[in-house]
Amino acid sequence: MKKTLFDKVWDSHVVSSVSNGPDILYIDKHLIHEVTSPQAFNVLEEKNIPLFRPNQVVATADHNVPTENQHLPIQDALSRKQVTQLTKNCESHGVTLYGLGHPYQGIVHVIGPELGITQPGMTMVCGDSHTSTHGAFGTIAFGIGTSQVAQVFASQCVLVGKPKSMRVSVSGDLHPDVQPKDVILYIISKLGTDAGTGHFVEFAGSVFEQMSMEGRMTVCNMSIEMGARGGMIAPDQITFDYVSGREFAPKGHELEQKIAYWKTLPTDKGASFDTEFEFDAADIRPMITYGTNPGMGIKIGESIPELDDASFIKSLNYMGLKAGTNMLNLPISHVFIGSCTNSRIEDFRAAASYVKGKQKSPSVSALIVPGSQQVAKQIVAEGLDRIFEEAGFVLRQPGCSACLAMNDDKIPAEAYCVSTSNRNFEGRQGQGARTLLASPVTAAAAAVAGKIIDVSHPNGKI
Amino acid sequence: MEKFDILESSMVPLTVENVDTDQIIPARFLKATDRNGFGKNLFRDWRYTADNQPKADFILNNPSFSGSILVAGNNFGCGSSREHAAWALADYGFKVVISSFFADIFRGNALNNGILPIQVTPDELKQLFEVIETNPGTKAKIDLEAQQLQVIGSNISVNFELNDYKKMCLINGYDDIDYLINQKEAIEAFEQNRS
Numbered sequence A: 001m002k003k004t005l006f007d008k009v010w011d012s013h014v015v016s017s018v019s020n021g022p023d024i025l026y027i028d029k030h031l032i033h034e035v036t037s038p039q040a041f042n043v044l045e046e047k048n049i050p051l052f053r054p055n056q057v058v059a060t061a062d063h064n065v066p067t068e069n070q071h072l073p074i075q076d077a078l079s080r081k082q083v084t085q086l087t088k089n090c091e092s093h094g095v096t097l098y099g100l101g102h103p104y105q106g107i108v109h110v111i112g113p114e115l116g117i118t119q120p121g122m123t124m125v126c127g128d129s130h131t132s133t134h135g136a137f138g139t140i141a142f143g144i145g146t147s148q149v150a151q152v153f154a155s156q157c158v159l160v161g162k163p164k165s166m167r168v169s170v171s172g173d174l175h176p177d178v179q180p181k182d183v184i185l186y187i188i189s190k191l192g193t194d195a196g197t198g199h200f201v202e203f204a205g206s207v208f209e210q211m212s213m214e215g216r217m218t219v220c221n222m223s224i225e226m227g228a229r230g231g232m233i234a235p236d237q238i239t240f241d242y243v244s245g246r247e248f249a250p251k252g253h254e255l256e257q258k259i260a261y262w263k264t265l266p267t268d269k270g271a272s273f274d275t276e277f278e279f280d281a282a283d284i285r286p287m288i289t290y291g292t293n294p295g296m297g298i299k300i301g302e303s304i305p306e307l308d309d310a311s312f313i314k315s316l317n318y319m320g321l322k323a324g325t326n327m328l329n330l331p332i333s334h335v336f337i338g339s340c341t342n343s344r345i346e347d348f349r350a351a352a353s354y355v356k357g358k359q360k361s362p363s364v365s366a367l368i369v370p371g372s373q374q375v376a377k378q379i380v381a382e383g384l385d386r387i388f389e390e391a392g393f394v395l396r397q398p399g400c401s402a403c404l405a406m407n408d409d410k411i412p413a414e415a416y417c418v419s420t421s422n423r424n425f426e427g428r429q430g431q432g433a434r435t436l437l438a439s440p441v442t443a444a445a446a447a448v449a450g451k452i453i454d455v456s457h458p459n460g461k462i
Numbered sequence B: 001m002e003k004f005d006i007l008e009s010s011m012v013p014l015t016v017e018n019v020d021t022d023q024i025i026p027a028r029f030l031k032a033t034d035r036n037g038f039g040k041n042l043f044r045d046w047r048y049t050a051d052n053q054p055k056a057d058f059i060l061n062n063p064s065f066s067g068s069i070l071v072a073g074n075n076f077g078c079g080s081s082r083e084h085a086a087w088a089l090a091d092y093g094f095k096v097v098i099s100s101f102f103a104d105i106f107r108g109n110a111l112n113n114g115i116l117p118i119q120v121t122p123d124e125l126k127q128l129f130e131v132i133e134t135n136p137g138t139k140a141k142i143d144l145e146a147q148q149l150q151v152i153g154s155n156i157s158v159n160f161e162l163n164d165y166k167k168m169c170l171i172n173g174y175d176d177i178d179y180l181i182n183q184k185e186a187i188e189a190f191e192q193n194r195s
Ligand code: SF4
Pocket: A062, A063, A107, A108, A109, A128, A130, A339, A340, A341, A399, A400, A403, A404, A421, A422
């Protein structure tokens, strides 16, 4: 039978199936962080059971850490307790931790790939919905709740029904100013936030074949925003080149063997999907969201739709925006470039190349938060730090930061923030904050102009 | 986990669509290291003003509506995987959530915490909202064994889906973790076979 990439990886990880119920799916790598793991460690202690495969668990502290003075004790008592608890739990259960101060620390979905922990054909889980990011490698990666974190601790497996399959193809040539973030925001704006429910999505077509690994990660990262459990892209030479040579990647003969296996993973010609969508790359332009779910996105310059729907109107009221108007020239006061969607080196290169030689608008606070210590180091090595600092941007230390505003990096009520993160929910970036999701270049351009501009439009290029 | 068999309760209608987990429990309340006490911050920013005054127009602050069944708009529980959302609902006292659509991770988290997510059609959801709003004390009876939801004093009756395994877990109060621990031999054999 012809199989999809998803089928191949899934089927090779099924230990057994519960009759008329879920599969027992074996998990190769389990990533954990301070916020969704403590209650799971408590379960092990309450039940007095050991952590089954500590070598397959990797921990970091990212969600709830400050992005300044990481060498000092964390000031907020509750946050400090949570991070300390993670350290203690990892020590007593033999789990490798890349905590604050470690050169490998960073956002869990940034460090997995950059350390070579993430590899094609694997199954990966983490108590975080954006685990879908790792699907860029042809990996089945999905977010789980804390009860399931405990289950993986106890058995290295999860009980989960096999999702349906969906393929989203985008072919043709992208407009030169279109970024991977625009591609995924465009797809979600067309399909809606529940189109993927119950599905695993494969992104296919020439646009993804030509995209860099970092771009693919941005796309797969947001598959959860279309409701899917995860997204995947077939591994190819770009993937193999990215993985080769990384710290925990296979080496030498083992790598050759793995690559031979990884080459068998792409979807067979003629394999069928439960659902299929196709888009033309030429239709995509830089995108921005105007509402309080990631499906509420438009091309910059397009008008906000007019819908007679209570939830839609509630959302626009929260955002302080009007149906039928467009967002061009909307004054903004905050810019956040970071999060597991867009905090890799290519994102900062793209932003810096726009910012170089310009100044941010005096009315804007612009925050740059690298996804990991390694990205932070690279920013300095390439001199991007000077470009940002000379332009008046503030460069911070790695963490989730204003993506979910658990730490002090909060956006004030009613302020507009152009953010490269993945969620524009009410209050996500701080109580009352108004988030406009966009690419790193659009965010950088907004910081410079002090308002929304279209970088793909000739007048947008100042 | 508590056993679930038959539940009879009045309902709380939350007509908003796309209720995401950040609304159910905002991130700033995720700093706890145990799973208790989240109920007081359930829907925090819809329930209270910034200076902690109850907002009169929010449904949980309306004394006409109470009960352990939450009836919510389409696509409930989208967003993050935080199980704190399910803990907050359970801690507040909800045992059932009815909607025309649930996000996958939320559905799993709810079931793992003894909360039954019942998916109805958009039409059925509309009817439910109508009867509750016309008559706030309206009760529903949920019979898990029969997989049936009945609105008492009306002709609304829905047969809902639930896979046999999850049904068995809820009825008996079993957790997935116990099931998996019992599979250890099979899991070890699987590991052996693939290496
Ligand atoms: S950056 Fe944001 S979305 Fe990504 S893991 Fe952190 S909190 Fe979650």
